[in-house]
Amino acid sequence: MNSAQDWLRKQPIATKLKVLNLATSGTVILLASLLLLLAQFYFFNRSLLENTHSQAAMISENVSAAMMFTDQKAAQEILSSLHGTANIEIAAIYDPQGKLFVSYRQDIKDMGEHILPSQAPQTGYDFSLQHLSLSQPIDLKGKPLGSIYIQASLYAVYIQLAWYSAAILAIMAISLLVANIILLRMQKKITDPILSLARTSKTIFELGDYTVRAHSDTSDEIGQLANSFNLMLDRIQKRDSELEAEIMQRKRIEIRLDRLAHFDNVTNLSNRHFFNERLGSLVGRALQFKERAVVMFIDLDNFKIVNDTLGHDAGDALLRIVAERLSKTLRFGDVISRIGGDEFAIILENVEKISQAVKVAEKCLSSLAEPILIDGNELYIGASIGISACPDDASNMHELLKHADTAMYYAKNKGKNTYQVFLPDMKEGAQKRLTLESSLRRALERQEFALYYQPQIDLKTRRMIGVEALIRWMHPELGIVNPVEFIPIAEENGLIVPIGEWVLKTACLQLKVWHDLGLTHLSMSVNLSGRQLKEDNLVERIKQIVREAEADPSALHLELTESMLMDAGTMTIEKLEQICAIGIQLEIDDFGTGYSSMSYLKRYPITTLKVDKSFVRELPENTDDAAITTAIIAMAHSLKMHVMAEGVETDEQAEFLQSNGCRNAQGYLFSRPVPAEQIGKLLEQENL
Numbered sequence: 129m130n131s132a133q134d135w136l137r138k139q140p141i142a143t144k145l146k147v148l149n150l151a152t153s154g155t156v157i158l159l160a161s162l163l164l165l166l167a168q169f170y171f172f173n174r175s176l177l178e179n180t181h182s183q184a185a186m187i188s189e190n191v192s193a194a195m196m197f198t199d200q201k202a203a204q205e206i207l208s209s210l211h212g213t214a215n216i217e218i219a220a221i222y223d224p225q226g227k228l229f230v231s232y233r234q235d236i237k238d239m240g241e242h243i244l245p246s247q248a249p250q251t252g253y254d255f256s257l258q259h260l261s262l263s264q265p266i267d268l269k270g271k272p273l274g275s276i277y278i279q280a281s282l283y284a285v286y287i288q289l290a291w292y293s294a295a296i297l298a299i300m301a302i303s304l305l306v307a308n309i310i311l312l313r314m315q316k317k318i319t320d321p322i323l324s325l326a327r328t329s330k331t332i333f334e335l336g337d338y339t340v341r342a343h344s345d346t347s348d349e350i351g352q353l354a355n356s357f358n359l360m361l362d363r364i365q366k367r368d369s370e371l372e373a374e375i376m377q378r379k380r381i382e383i384r385l386d387r388l389a390h391f392d393n394v395t396n397l398s399n400r401h402f403f404n405e406r407l408g409s410l411v412g413r414a415l416q417f418k419e420r421a422v423v424m425f426i427d428l429d430n431f432k433i434v435n436d437t438l439g440h441d442a443g444d445a446l447l448r449i450v451a452e453r454l455s456k457t458l459r460f461g462d463v464i465s466r467i468g469g470d471e472f473a474i475i476l477e478n479v480e481k482i483s484q485a486v487k488v489a490e491k492c493l494s495s496l497a498e499p500i501l502i503d504g505n506e507l508y509i510g511a512s513i514g515i516s517a518c519p520d521d522a523s524n525m526h527e528l529l530k531h532a533d534t535a536m537y538y539a540k541n542k543g544k545n546t547y548q549v550f551l552p553d554m555k556e557g558a559q560k561r562l563t564l565e566s567s568l569r570r571a572l573e574r575q576e577f578a579l580y581y582q583p584q585i586d587l588k589t590r591r592m593i594g595v596e597a598l599i600r601w602m603h604p605e606l607g608i609v610n611p612v613e614f615i616p617i618a619e620e621n622g623l624i625v626p627i628g629e630w631v632l633k634t635a636c637l638q639l640k641v642w643h644d645l646g647l648t649h650l651s652m653s654v655n656l657s658g659r660q661l662k663e664d665n666l667v668e669r670i671k672q673i674v675r676e677a678e679a680d681p682s683a684l685h686l687e688l689t690e691s692m693l694m695d696a697g698t699m700t701i702e703k704l705e706q707i708c709a710i711g712i713q714l715e716i717d718d719f720g721t722g723y724s725s726m727s728y729l730k731r732y733p734i735t736t737l738k739v740d741k742s743f744v745r746e747l748p749e750n751t752d753d754a755a756i757t758t759a760i761i762a763m764a765h766s767l768k769m770h771v772m773a774e775g776v777e778t779d780e781q782a783e784f785l786q787s788n789g790c791r792n793a794q795g796y797l798f799s800r801p802v803p804a805e806q807i808g809k810l811l812e813q814e815n816l
């Protein structure tokens with residue numbers, strides 16, 4: 129039973145329906161046939177009973193006279209008339225005492241079963257499987273004369289029933305056939321759409337093609353199922369395409385993010401992130417295979433000035449050209465990245481000798497030496513390059529980067545537009561910078577700063593007209609620390625603001641002292657840093673310091689650099705105008721090294737241009753410097769400004785400057801920066 133159920137469970141719906149049809153129609157027809165047969169059997173028996181009754185009644189009537197007269201012979205003859213009746217097997221007549229009077233037996237060979245009762249049986253009838261036994265009384269006008277017993281065979285009934293069964297079987301078979309043909313047709317109408325649905329879903333599953341649709345021309349539940357299936361497919365297809373679009377979008381975003389994470393938008397070079405990743409693996413490789421990897425840090429000189437004067441678009445264009453030029457100097461496989469605003473870095477792999485890296489650095493510098501044309505402006509951009517190698521200088525990536533940075537810092541200090549290979553004792557320098565940074569924070573409160581003053585001379589009279597205040601750090605362990613070493617650090621960490629205030633205050637107090645001594649012709653130049661200029665309360669602080677020191681503001685000169693003016697926004701211009709309103713004069717320091725333009729010089733209330741010492745150093749031999757210097761002097765005059773030459777060390781320089789219209793100068797020729805007391809001695813010597 130279970131195995132039949134298992135078998136059925138595994139069959140397709142069509143087979144299940146066929147089995148169901150057959151079982152249902154077969155069972156119904158069989159049941160109906162059985163009921164019919166039973167009914168028929170019953171009717172046949174009834175009919176036999178009635179016939180036997182009639183015959184018994186007829187014999188009873190005929191035999192009553194013979195019984196009355198105990199005429200056995202006549203009774204026998206009457207009973208023998210049953211001879212023509214095939215189904216009567218035995219008949220007997222009993223006298224009123226129940227004794228057998230006469231009997232009749234059909235001539236049947238096997239008489240074993242036809243036993244005649246010796247005593248009259250009780251009246252009534254009884255059906256056995258083979259016979260009908262019937263006994264009923266014989267009387268005449270109410271007087272009992274005996275009884276009659278008849279035993280009829282059921283054989284004829286069975287024969288009839290057999291025929292009847294055969295007929296029913298035939299009808300049943302035909303009905304079953306017809307019913308199944310009809311059911312099969314109807315079933316096909318039901319199963320075909322289901323099969324089609326199953327086939328469609330299989331195709332979709334196998335091909336992954338959600339454009340396939342189920343077809344159904346019915347509007348019944350299967351038709352509705354097919355419609356729902358198609359609607360579901362529509363939705364899946366829509367969601368699929370949305371998902372596909374979303375995945376594509378995500379992929380695009382991922383690629384963009386990856387690009388953003390690894391590439392620089394402006395130059396299209398890789399960025400710091402990529403550089404660090406690459407350097408990490410190349411250093412690992414260099415250490416493993418005992419090869420040399422070189423890192424070069426390139427910092428552009430004067431980039432900020434270009435950005436500030438010509439705008440960010442010009443700055444970006446400049447960076448692109450620089451990136452292009454630097455890339456062209458490299459071999460295939462070398463890595464170049466933009467790692468910061470104006471910082472580039474290069475990795476050279478498998479370098480045999482450091483001299484090869486030096487050559488690359490020289491090529492980089494000469495590629496940048498060519499003027500760059502942006503928006504009609506011819507720009508000259510230099511670079512400072514620091515070179516460090518692994519495993520020579522460093523045993524890991526971080527050390528290598530630190531050393532390349534230190535070397536670059538040295539290159540910058542050497543005078544820009546040059547390269548520097550890292551040297552082991554530079555480690556000490558870098559360490560010193562760290563030490564300086566931490567002790568700088570305590571230097572003010574420990575009163576470790578001092579001001580030195582460098583005389584400024586009238587070239588014609590050779591008399592002192594003023595001084596420039598220059599800070600010195602009297603470090604308890606390192607000795608006198610030059611401002612070149614600590615001012616940039618102070619600018620970076622913001623300490624320049626309190627330090628600058630201290631300088632201004634000390635210089636103003638000293639100015640007041642000298643003026644009180646009658647040296648009222650002396651002016652005092654004080655350097656102002658870019659960071660100080662950005663302070664909101666700068667003007668208030670200057671006013672307060674000058675007021676508290678009771679210094680003459682008209683004798684106070686503040687030195688600014690060209691780049692500070694380039695940075696200046698409206699707020700700065702206002703501040704400078706307010707400073708001028710106090711009576712303080714403004715000077716431009718290191719003039720000629722930045723990107724000066726006549727327009728901004730006219731815009732600010734500048735009184736003096738200080739020619740940078742780099743143009744003075746090779747005067748008068750260097751014709752370029754001579755031309756630049758004379759041009760600056762002429763320009764200052766045309767703008768009604770004073771000119772002060774810096775770094776004058778020789779009489780020839782002083783003469784050249786004087787003969788070309790420069791009235792004032794400062795430099796070692798006249799005096800180095802000295803403590804205040806010595807200025808007094810110098811003034812005394814002047815009067816001798």
Ligand SMILES: Nc1nc2c(ncn2[C@@H]2O[C@H](COP(=O)(O)O[C@H]3[C@@H](O)[C@H](n4cnc5c(=O)[nH]c(N)nc54)O[C@@H]3COP(=O)(O)O)[C@@H](O)[C@H]2O)c(=O)[nH]1
Pocket residue numbers: 582596597598599610611612615628631655656657717718741774775776777794795796797801
């Ligand atoms: N914001 C501030 N900056 C300051 C302050 N004090 C100094 N500085 C700046 O530090 C830089 C270095 O200054 P210093 O080492 O004092 O050098 C000055 C002179 O010693 C040097 N100089 C003067 N004459 C000559 C010379 O004939 N030859 C030669 N090789 N060097 C000479 O020049 C420096 C002065 O330069 P400048 O300021 O441009 O006039 C320097 O940039 C200072 O500005 C400070 O208090 N605040």
